[in-house]
Amino acid sequence: MKYNINKGIGRTVEFKGLKAQYLFIFSGGLLAVLILVMIFYMIGINTVVCLVIGASSASLIIWKTFTLNGRYGEHGLMKIAARKRHPRYIICRKPVRTCLRLTSPDKNSR
Numbered sequence: 773m774k775y776n777i778n779k780g781i782g783r784t785v786e787f788k789g790l791k792a793q794y795l796f797i798f799s800g801g802l803l804a805v806l807i808l809v810m811i812f813y814m815i816g817i818n819t820v821v822c823l824v825i826g827a828s829s830a831s832l833i834i835w836k837t838f839t840l841n842g843r844y845g846e847h848g849l850m851k852i853a854a855r856k857r858h859p860r861y862i863i864c865r866k867p868v869r870t871c872l873r874l875t876s877p878d879k880n881s882r
Contacts, residue, residue: 776840776880791845797837798834802833805830806826808829809825809826812825
């Protein structure tokens with residue numbers, strides 16, 4: 773008997789080269805552009821202006837999403853967020869002798 777094995781188990785979701793969180797950015801951005809163009813059209817802005825705004829912002833979202841995907845990879849946005857939360861250096865405003873003291877000072881010894 774021959775069984776087909778699903779080779780997609782444990783792998784990330786991928787569509788046209790976009791992986792993981794970039795798919796959500798891509799789809800959410802295009803949905804937001806669609807809603808924005810619909811609102812502009814219902815307000816009464818010229819159709820050509822609506823189409824130019826929609827096409828330019830959609831192409832910007834597509835370009836930026838594929839650029840981020842190529843530059844940072846699958847887990848890149850999480851790494852960028854972690855790097856922003858990590859301090860560049862640690863500031864210790866205590867005197868050096870209190871930082872080097874191994875035991876806590878006894879309050880009754882004074």
